[in-house]
Amino acid sequence: MTYDDYLDGKTVVLTVATTGGVHGKEANPNVPEQPEEIAEDVRACVELGAAVAHVHARDEHGENDASRLQAVDDAIRDRCDDVVIQNTTGGQGSLEERIQGIRTDPPPEMASLDLGPFKRGRHIVTDHTRANVDALAREMADRGIKPELEVFNSGQLNEVYRLLEEGLVDEPAYVNLIFGGRSFTRPRPANLLALASDLPDGAEFNVLATGPHQLPMTTMGVLLGGHVRVGMEDNLFVERGVPAESNARLVERAVSVIEGLGCDLATPAEARRILGVDRA
Amino acid sequence: MPCPHLSYRRRDEERSFDHERPHCAAVGFVSPMRADVCNDRYGFDHATHCDVYRELAEAERAADD
Numbered sequence: 001m002t003y004d005d006y007l008d009g010k011t012v013v014l015t016v017a018t019t020g021g022v023h024g025k026e027a028n029p030n031v032p033e034q035p036e037e038i039a040e041d042v043r044a045c046v047e048l049g050a051a052v053a054h055v056h057a058r059d060e061h062g063e064n065d066a067s068r069l070q071a072v073d074d075a076i077r078d079r080c081d082d083v084v085i086q087n088t089t090g091g092q093g094s095l096e097e098r099i100q101g102i103r104t105d106p107p108p109e110m111a112s113l114d115l116g117p118f119k120r121g122r123h124i125v126t127d128h129t130r131a132n133v134d135a136l137a138r139e140m141a142d143r144g145i146k147p148e149l150e151v152f153n154s155g156q157l158n159e160v161y162r163l164l165e166e167g168l169v170d171e172p173a174y175v176n177l178i179f180g181g182r183s184f185t186r187p188r189p190a191n192l193l194a195l196a197s198d199l200p201d202g203a204e205f206n207v208l209a210t211g212p213h214q215l216p217m218t219t220m221g222v223l224l225g226g227h228v229r230v231g232m233e234d235n236l237f238v239e240r241g242v243p244a245e246s247n248a249r250l251v252e253r254a255v256s257v258i259e260g261l262g263c264d265l266a267t268p269a270e271a272r273r274i275l276g277v278d279r280a
Numbered sequence: 281m282p283c284p285h286l287s288y289r290r291r292d293e294e295r296s297f298d299h300e301r302p303h304c305a306a307v308g309f310v311s312p313m314r315a316d317v318c319n320d321r322y323g324f325d326h327a328t329h330c331d332v333y334r335e336l337a338e339a340e341r342a343a344d345d
Contacts, residue, residue: 025297026309061288062301063312092313093322120313123329127322 005225013227015052016045020233024062028236039075044248051271066100086110113147115159118183137168173203180210187213283326286318
């Protein structure tokens with residue numbers, strides 16, 4: 001988790017987040033929403049070098065619908081020989097909605113685990129208590145699902161330490177450092193340096209940054225020995241004012257940067273080893 | 281009860297889609313996250329949580345005064 005790790009040739013795990021839960025085709029018509037669309041995008045991104053697919057599901061209107069995660073996972077498995085599926089348990093839904101992400105059959109190898117609520121608009125605070133976080137962590141452990149610990153802002157790093165201290169998460173912790181506007185950590189290099197240097201011993205970290213911060217902050221993450229997530233969940237543009245034509249375009253650019261920095265991309269098998277994913 | 285400004289449409293004056301999407305009469309097609317509020321899902325109440333609804337309601341009250 002340091003520059004020395006980068007210099008030593010650390011292998012980088014590339015995650016693609018094709019869809020997300022925040023925006024859809026109303027924001028960029030190229031965002032995949034239906035299971036077959038999402039699976040086709042994931043296949044293209046895996047061929048380019050992505051090892052992990054972060055998965056959301058939508059209904060026929062493009063609205064969030066965790067009950068369709070099964071259909072999305074099935075479609076991805078139909079198209080990809082090997083990829084680590086990471087279902088979401090995030091968003092602004094109830095615990096009952098969130099927990100559907102870890103009750104697919106078979107369970108996903110990984111799942112996101114939001115570590116707290118966040119504010120939206122002027123009047124919303126999402127309902128996500130420590131009790132919810134712990135319930136999700138326990139069920140992930142029971143089902144052999146590796147959590148990706150979503151650190152939306154710097155205070156939530158305390159929750160990573162708490163989950164480890166309370167035995168709710170196994171080592172190595174896999175921490176997703178998230179940078180952007182509003183409730184996220186401000187996307188500034190100094191903030192990434194501070195968070196990356198304050199992780200639990202042995203932890204692996206990923207960088208997620210929204211919009212125009214995706215490319216610079218993930219590049220910096222690689223230099224600090226971290227992993228990378230890109231895709232249209234987090235960024236709808238390939239450059240200023242130019243909508244991304246596909247998730248593959250964003251993955252292609254990330255691959256170019258990672259390989260240009262002299263790093264190897266992890267295969268799905270290597271990603272499992274690096275992140276501590278136990279394949280059932 | 282869903283927001284009275286919400287409908288499901290394939291097109292408006294600016295854009296069209298091949299399926300019906302949530303549309304707000306005040307702001308146009310809305311994001312999936314905003315649509316949760318429009319539909320009062322997950323304990324949301326559009327009259328309490330939607331900034332747009334509140335601003336419109338406030339404007340209507342001011343016009344009535």
